[in-house]
Amino acid sequence: MxxxxxxxxxxxxxxxxxxxxxxxxxxxxxxxxxxxxxxxxxxxxxxxxxxxxxxxxxxxxxxxxxxxxxxxxxxxxxxxxxxxxxxxxxxxxxxxxxxxxxxxxxxxxxxxxxxxxxDEHTSTVVHKGLKEKLPTAYKVLDEFYWTPEDSQSVMLEINAGGDVKEVARQWITDNADTVSKWTDGVTKVDGDEIRLAYVAWDSEIASTNVIGLVLEDMGYNVTLVQVDAGPMWTALASGDVDAIVAAWLPETHSKYFEDSKDSVEDLGPNLDGARxxxxxxxxxxxxxxxxxxx
Missing domain, CATH: 3.40.190.100 (Glycine betaine-binding periplasmic protein; domain 2)
Structure with a gap:
């Protein structure tokens, strides 16, 4: 859960x-x-x-x-x-x-x-060592990519009063082909713990809940941690959380990334076209x- x-x-x-x-x-x-x-x-x-x-x-x-x-x-x-x-x-x-x-x-x-x-992008950034610690999660997070239209469709449903998890689950069901690209070839696990942090922006609430449910479907016990931007990066750098899909780069979170770059790994964009x-x-x-x- x-x-x-x-x-x-x-x-x-x-x-x-x-x-x-x-x-x-x-x-x-x-x-x-x-x-x-x-x-x-x-x-x-x-x-x-x-x-x-x-x-x-x-x-x-x-x-x-x-x-x-x-x-x-x-x-x-x-x-x-x-x-x-x-x-x-x-x-x-x-x-x-x-x-x-x-x-x-x-x-x-x-x-x-x-x-x-x-224009910016949102990146998936993980604590260094995640590939060895949680290889299945690392693979899924590395493959995670969706469009602004995908993100906005989830946000609109949530804003209209939909339950966050229910809306995220429905998107996953409706976009099975996209999700299968993220999970193709990976091995399911049995209750391994993973912690994802995010800021309380509508876009990051959407992306983190979607990828959180996908990881849950792969057998992970997922904890979502909502914090402000500074504490999010501090927690990631220290290993208190394992990953974020909410890194706004190259500009908005540039200082946070620079300060923590020795302890984190940028897996690249999960959404392009942010501005x-x-x-x-x-x-x-x-x-x-x-x-x-x-």
């Missing part, structure tokens, strides 16, 4: 998502700028995440007077939903793949300074992060 160890309830590309409406009614003066209407505040996620550091750097380098407020992934998406329902402007930190890009009509702002970098940046609704008359400058 998979055991979920929730140390903290909080929720590839990172982004700031900006939400406002053309022609919307607002309790604030319509002559006010977008920044003034929002008091120049951005709703962030957990303070230890790499995207928060990138956002702070972007706000500084683009000479804005916005301030970043830490919260959690769940709080961020709730703030986004509330603002959307009331047709009020909001700026939040976000990332893709993420269900909000299917639910809302958004676009990325140009990032001329390249603060958020190019970081600022995001706005397509109907907004704004195209670049530079438009947020003072």
């Amino acid at each position: 998979i055991k979920n160890n929730f140390k903290k309830l909080s929720i590839i590309a990172l982004s700031l998502a900006v939400l406002t409406f053309v022609g919307c009614s607002s309790s604030k003066d319509s002559n006010e700028s977008i920044g003034e209407q929002m008091d120049y505040k951005i709703t962030g996620i957990d303070p230890g995440s790499g995207q928060m550091a990138l956002t702070e750097q972007a706000l500084k380098d683009y000479n804005t007077n916005y301030t970043l407020q830490a919260s959690s992934g769940a709080a961020m998406t709730q703030a986004l939903a509330d603002a959307y329902a009331n047709e009020e402007p909001i700026i939040v930190t976000g990332w893709s793949p993420h269900w909000m890009f299917s639910k809302y009509d958004l676009k990325y702002l140009e990032d001329p300074k390249g603060i958020f970098g190019e 970081v940046g600022l995001v706005v609704p397509t109907y907004m008359d704004i195209d670049s992060i530079e438009d947020l400058a003072k």
